[in-house]
Amino acid sequence: MNAPTIFTLSAIAAILGTLGGIGGATLLVPVLVISGLAPIEAAPLGLLSVAAGSLAAAGRQARAGLVHHRLGVVIEIAASAGAAFGALIAGALSATVLSVVLGAAALTAAIAGGSRSGMRNLPDVSFSEETPGEWPGTLAGQYVSEVGVVPYQAERVPLGMAFAAVAGMVSGLSGVGGGFIKVPTMSEVMRVPVKVAAATSTFTIGITAAVGLTIYALKDRIDVSQVGPVVAGGLLGGVIGAGVQHRLSPVRARRITSLLLGVVGIVVIMRAFW
Amino acid sequence: VNPPDPRADRNELFGRVLLAPLIVVAATAAVGTLLSGQWERLLAWVTVAVLVVVPILRIGWLISRWVRRGDQRFVAAGCALLAVIAVGVTVASR
Numbered sequence: 001m002n003a004p005t006i007f008t009l010s011a012i013a014a015i016l017g018t019l020g021g022i023g024g025a026t027l028l029v030p031v032l033v034i035s036g037l038a039p040i041e042a043a044p045l046g047l048l049s050v051a052a053g054s055l056a057a058a059g060r061q062a063r064a065g066l067v068h069h070r071l072g073v074v075i076e077i078a079a080s081a082g083a084a085f086g087a088l089i090a091g092a093l094s095a096t097v098l099s100v101v102l103g104a105a106a107l108t109a110a111i112a113g114g115s116r117s118g119m120r121n122l123p124d125v126s127f128s129e130e131t132p133g134e135w136p137g138t139l140a141g142q143y144v145s146e147v148g149v150v151p152y153q154a155e156r157v158p159l160g161m162a163f164a165a166v167a168g169m170v171s172g173l174s175g176v177g178g179g180f181i182k183v184p185t186m187s188e189v190m191r192v193p194v195k196v197a198a199a200t201s202t203f204t205i206g207i208t209a210a211v212g213l214t215i216y217a218l219k220d221r222i223d224v225s226q227v228g229p230v231v232a233g234g235l236l237g238g239v240i241g242a243g244v245q246h247r248l249s250p251v252r253a254r255r256i257t258s259l260l261l262g263v264v265g266i267v268v269i270m271r272a273f274w
Numbered sequence: 275v276n277p278p279d280p281r282a283d284r285n286e287l288f289g290r291v292l293l294a295p296l297i298v299v300a301a302t303a304a305v306g307t308l309l310s311g312q313w314e315r316l317l318a319w320v321t322v323a324v325l326v327v328v329p330i331l332r333i334g335w336l337i338s339r340w341v342r343r344g345d346q347r348f349v350a351a352g353c354a355l356l357a358v359i360a361v362g363v364t365v366a367s368r
Binding site: 224231 | 285286288289292293295296300304306307308314315317318319322325326327328329330333336343345347348351358359361362363365366
């Protein structure tokens with residue numbers, strides 16, 4: 001595949017991935033594989049796209065007070081442990097079984113997010129003077145929506161960590177970032193606003209991608225000729241995606257995430273039987 | 275007049291610092307795409323190294339910030355995350 005094509009695919013995947021917080025690899029890896037690249041070559045390119053998109057979005061999302069770093073770190077402990085376990089058992093599961101599980105998880109998350117109407121976390125006028133961000137020592141915080149300052153508190157943390165471990169395991173098994181499980185986990189299970197969930201997921205999938213890239217680099221499985229176009233496309237897409245995400249309403253952000261998850265779920269299941 | 279919120283600019287510095295590796299990665303990726311041979315290889319590895327190191331440094335920075343604020347629970351969580359990453363990379367790369 002030539003450099004302009006890889007650049008374009010990477011940029012489009014990063015825009016859509018950052019918009020929904022699911023990371024570009026979930027979209028880029030299936031497209032590269034369908035285009036003829038071997039899965040073992042596509043996985044590190046997907047992680048490069050995720051890492052670039054995460055870095056590009058990081059500054060803007062941090063300044064906007066959308067990233068809950070404490071929640072991200074807590075979630076990522078379970079996800080990283082799951083990723084290491086997934087990498088260990090990768091040879092024991094058939095690709096078809098794994099793809100069906102992945103696709104079913106994405107479709108379930110799409111239906112859960114898409115079927116909910118309205119906003120769960122509502123603005124509170126008593127918080128109008130508060131600075132957006134996280135509250136020290138807690139998994140709570142507030143963010144500025146277009147209708148006011150919205151306070152929130154992460155709930156059902158142990159259950160959320162269990163889902164995050166599954167997301168990590170999926171990441172370790174398949175080479176995608178796992179954001180398509182982390183975002184609905186934070187928004188639907190832990191009841192964090194979807195924009196905070198998407199930004200926090202973008203932070204955590206950067207960590208997951210860094211771990212995966214280190215392993216691929218140590219095993220000399222990164223094609224250096226593809227690094228430039230994939231990363232340049234991922235950076236451009238990440239900047240554009242973060243800018244658009246900042247202006248989206250929570251309901252629209254959730255709908256876009258659900259739509260992306262639905263498409264990913266269908267593509268992954270089709271790949272299993274293709 | 276309300277006193278200035280000491281936390282008001284807390285994410286500004288974070289955002290500005292994260293701009294530096296973004297510029298480095300953008301430059302190495304763009305120039306690396308145009309070159310070939312040894313320079314392409316060198317720039318590709320610099321790009322990968324920055325993408326790997328920045329998220330880990332970000333966790334370290336968060337830990338140091340939480341240490342200064344006495345947020346012990348999350349200091350422990352950050353250290354646990356770094357330990358899990360180290361063990362995971364060691365085990366998975368064998």
